[in-house]
Amino acid sequence: AVVSTQSTGTIARDLGGKCENSSFKRLALAILQGTRNESPAVDEHLAEQDARELYRAGVNRFGTDNPVFNHLLAARSYGHLKVVFAKYRVEAYEDIGESIRSEMMGESQEIYLLIVDMIRKPTAYFAETLLRIMKGVGTDDEELSRIIVWRSEIDLVEIKEEFCRISDKTLSEYIKSDTSGDFRSLLLATVK
Numbered sequence: 001a002v003v004s005t006q007s008t009g010t011i012a013r014d015l016g017g018k019c020e021n022s023s024f025k026r027l028a029l030a031i032l033q034g035t036r037n038e039s040p041a042v043d044e045h046l047a048e049q050d051a052r053e054l055y056r057a058g059v060n061r062f063g064t065d066n067p068v069f070n071h072l073l074a075a076r077s078y079g080h081l082k083v084v085f086a087k088y089r090v091e092a093y094e095d096i097g098e099s100i101r102s103e104m105m106g107e108s109q110e111i112y113l114l115i116v117d118m119i120r121k122p123t124a125y126f127a128e129t130l131l132r133i134m135k136g137v138g139t140d141d142e143e144l145s146r147i148i149v150w151r152s153e154i155d156l157v158e159i160k161e162e163f164c165r166i167s168d169k170t171l172s173e174y175i176k177s178d179t180s181g182d183f184r185s186l187l188l189a190t191v192k
Contacts (some may be wrong), residue, residue, distance in 0.1 A: 023066045023108045030074035037077045047080060051087035058090050058103045066108070073115055079117050108164075123155050127162035130171065139178040145187065152190050160191065 050072055057068035076084065085096045092099055100112045118125045126147055133140040151159055163171045175187045 023070075024111050026067070026076065027070045027111065030070045035075050037075060037080065037108070039077055040079055041081050042077075044078050044083070047083040048087050050076065050080075050084045051091045054084065054088055054096070054099075055091045059094070059099050067111060073112075073119075078119050083115070085120065123158040124166075125160045126151055126155075126159045127166055130159070130163060130174075131167050134174045134178045141179065141183065144175075144179075145183070148187055148190050156191065 053064060054072060057066075071082070073081070088096045088099075097116055100109055100116065104112060114125075130144065130147060133143050140171055148156065160171050167174070169177075172188060172191055175184060175191060179187060
């Protein structure tokens with residue numbers, strides 16, 4: 001979905017006032033431009049070029065050229081990026097995640113790794129996020145409902161399977177113990 005220029009301007013002002021990490025701010029704005037190619041087709045030649053470009057922007061130079069990472073992560077389809085990450089491993093002799101860990105630090109590192117994880121295996125990403133927000137004291141009800149409703153018609157079945165793999169209880173069992181009332185009933189009906 002494309003965000004209107006007026007909305008983007010408001011978001012940019014909000015990010016400018018609330019976000020100290022300029023790298024994250026630029027990445028968020030690039031994603032909000034809505035220029036991601038959603039085509040399922042993958043151009044192998046372009047994927048090789050993109051892998052080389054990521055390599056040159058990170059491991060193969062002093063410092064990291066974040067605009068290159070931002071552009072590719074915001075503009076390329078998830079399918080294309082999965083191929084780029086595989087080709088990157090051949091180009092750089094290491095995984096893109098390893099490169100991000102060695103080249104970046106702090107919030108930038110964390111943000112890029114989250115995006116890479118989300119692109120690689122969204123079901124694992126969401127299962128881990130659901131476990132994190134429900135484990136321990138308190139549950140982030142807003143985040144819980146957002147993920148379950150958003151993914152309910154996409155890959156919730158696979159997320160539930162992954163959740164069982166990484167947890168000692170099922171997603172439904174966590175929901176039963178961490179929520180109550182109509183909210184619990186609605187989530188359980190969605191997760192069924």
